[in-house]
Structure formats: C-alpha cells, structure tokens
Amino acid sequence: MRKTVLVSAFLLAFAFMTEAKESRSADSPCFTYIGRTLVQGGKVSYDWTGVTAVVRFKGKYLEMRYQDSGTNYVNVWVDKEPCAEPDCVLTLGGSAVIPVVENLKKEEHTVYFQKRTEGEQGKITLEEFITDGNFLQARDLKERKLLFIGDSYTCGYGTEASGRDEPFRASEENPSLTYAAIVGRYFNADVVTVSHSGRGVVRNYADAGGLTMPGKYAHVFDSEEGSSPLWKASAYVPSLVVIYLGTNDFSVGKQPSLGSWCAGYSDLLRQIRADFPSAPILCLASKADEKMAAYVEEAVRRSGVSNVHWSAVHSSALNDTSDLGASWHPNYSGHRKVASVLIPSVSTITGWEMPLSVIE
Numbered sequence: 001m002r003k004t005v006l007v008s009a010f011l012l013a014f015a016f017m018t019e020a021k022e023s024r025s026a027d028s029p030c031f032t033y034i035g036r037t038l039v040q041g042g043k044v045s046y047d048w049t050g051v052t053a054v055v056r057f058k059g060k061y062l063e064m065r066y067q068d069s070g071t072n073y074v075n076v077w078v079d080k081e082p083c084a085e086p087d088c089v090l091t092l093g094g095s096a097v098i099p100v101v102e103n104l105k106k107e108e109h110t111v112y113f114q115k116r117t118e119g120e121q122g123k124i125t126l127e128e129f130i131t132d133g134n135f136l137q138a139r140d141l142k143e144r145k146l147l148f149i150g151d152s153y154t155c156g157y158g159t160e161a162s163g164r165d166e167p168f169r170a171s172e173e174n175p176s177l178t179y180a181a182i183v184g185r186y187f188n189a190d191v192v193t194v195s196h197s198g199r200g201v202v203r204n205y206a207d208a209g210g211l212t213m214p215g216k217y218a219h220v221f222d223s224e225e226g227s228s229p230l231w232k233a234s235a236y237v238p239s240l241v242v243i244y245l246g247t248n249d250f251s252v253g254k255q256p257s258l259g260s261w262c263a264g265y266s267d268l269l270r271q272i273r274a275d276f277p278s279a280p281i282l283c284l285a286s287k288a289d290e291k292m293a294a295y296v297e298e299a300v301r302r303s304g305v306s307n308v309h310w311s312a313v314h315s316s317a318l319n320d321t322s323d324l325g326a327s328w329h330p331n332y333s334g335h336r337k338v339a340s341v342l343i344p345s346v347s348t349i350t351g352w353e354m355p356l357s358v359i360e
Helices: 002-017 181-187 257-274 292-303 332-348
Strands: 023-025 032-034 038-041 042-044 050-057 063-069 074-076 088-090 094-101 107-115 124-131 134-136 145-150 192-197 240-244 281-285 306-314
Touching: 002 306, 032 063, 032 074, 032 192, 050 063, 063 107, 063 181, 074 094, 088 145, 094 107, 124 134, 145 181, 181 240, 181 332, 240 257, 240 332, 257 292, 281 292, 281 332, 292 306, 306 332
Parallel strands: 145 192, 145 240, 240 281, 281 306
Antiparallel strands: 023 124, 032 050, 038 042, 042 124, 050 107, 050 134, 063 094, 063 124, 074 088, 074 107
16 A cells, blocks of 8 residues: 555656646747748747737746847737736847746736837747647737838837937837837737838938838848848738838938929838728828928829828927937827827728727
C-alpha cells in the first residue's frame, strides 16, 4: 500500500513538472493581425505604427519569441479592447523569448499587442507564441474598418510628453492616444494607420529627403523605401479612408505651389480609389496654415475622384499649452479635441450613428 502511494505521488509531481505547453508559429490562422504585415516562413513582420496582434488562449501565461531590428515599444491589453491606457508597455530589441503576460488565472484570455513606435525605430518579426494551456481562435476583423493616412499626428508623436518644449522620445510615442484611435473606439471600428513623422504630400518637413506619403502609401513596410513589397489592399477594405496630411508641406514658413500640391494629392487619391473603388475618402486640413483648407478643397475638386469629402481642424480647436505634447504636437487632450471635430463628419459620411458616449 505504501509503495502505491509513493508511486502515485511521484507520477503527480512528474506530471506537474512536465505540464504541457502549446506553441504556435506567428502565422497561425488562430491569431489576428490588424495592420500591414508580411507573412513569410511562419513569421510575421511589420513596422508601421499601431500594427496590432490579437491572441486568444486558455492558460496562465503567454510568451512570445521575436526579433526586433531596432528598439520598439509595445502596448499590451489583457481581456479588454485597446483603450487609452495600456495594462503594460513592453520594451523590445534584439532577439528573445519574453513573457507578454503571466500569473493569470487558468481560463480564457485575449491579449492585444500593439506597436507604439514608427518604422524608423525598427521592424518587429514575430516568430512564435507559447502558452501553458492551449490557443483559441482570436476575434476576426470588425465589420467597421477605418484607414488613416497621415504624419506625426497620426503616429502619436510626443503624445505622452509633459509639455510642448519637451524633445521627442520614442518611449513617449503612443498611437492609442491619437485622434485616429479615439475615433475608432468611438465607433467600435478597427483602425489601421499608414503614417510617418515629417512626411507630406509633396514636400517633407524642412525639405527633408525620402519619399512623401503618396510614395510610401502602397508599401508593406514603412522603413524600406522603394524596396518594400506592395501591400495587398484586399486584405483590409476600409469603410472610410481619412487623409490628414499637409502640416509638413507648409512647414518652416514655406508652402508648395498650388499646382504641385494638387498633383501630389490627386496621385494619392487615385491610388486609394484604385485600391478601394467604393470606400468614401475624407480629407482633413490641419490648423498649421490658414491656406491649407483652401488647398485641400481645391485638390479634392481637381482630382476628379468621386466620393471624396473634406473638412478642417481650425486653429481655435486646440490651445497652445495644455493640449500639446513634445515639440508642439498634440497630447491626449489635443487629440480628443481633434477627434471631436472629426466624429460628426465620419458619422455623416458613413451613416454610423453618433452614440451618446464619452470621446476617449
């Protein structure tokens, strides 16, 4: 009898120590990706701001095997839709296996894993997810989908900085605090952003080199200008496309000619229309220059592209103190105000009802 008890205890201890783990390559169809990615050899690579992985599992922890060509920061939410405040922020870099979440109850969990930083901070390649339980099918893309094409405002540049005189720090860039994310949350829509700080329609900030956004728009990767593979538009068909560009074109006291501006803007509009024949497009002018609204309106008119609308964020919408983060970019307060300007237009164009809910 005593031998039986000892053997049973040994088997229980052995079973505990060798508790089964499940691992799946990052390209498993049970995971959902919101944003532009390249799937190759079981791995999933991406570098645009805001790309999000959705992982659902039953277990106590989730680990991730990855490579990072730079140093990226990542928002993580557990068992909730992404909101302004993440549950934690991970710092990546190099190649490693790290815990994403741990010490959970062994039950069903959903984890959202969002890239905070821009392509110039590096490309993330996810290789494998690991749990002590088993993986379940993550939610599919939502019926409502938004695509935002923009610059540093859309990236979330400096959103977490304490004031307008603070320098840019990659750790303080956060797309979950931007007008785009806020509009998406308000209408319960998925959001994909194609945005890069300092880029314009025909002229980058202070005439900096590199592609403008019409040249970058079609690519899978932000950081591989000219050599990046092209994105398959059918992978994400938006209900509405929003363009929020122009601040950099009008930067440092200069402005493009109306003719060159309209030609560049028309190029972008035609690319979008070729990708999405029936999606409405909303073109937004910023408060950076009083002429920009007229430029945007004229570009829409000259393009000849159908189902294109325009609006503007007036200079009175934001103040120059408490609404600003690093380098005079909007912080969360400022982005909430921009979203409040944009939401009625989105509602009217899409036919989505404006709920009586907080804009956050």
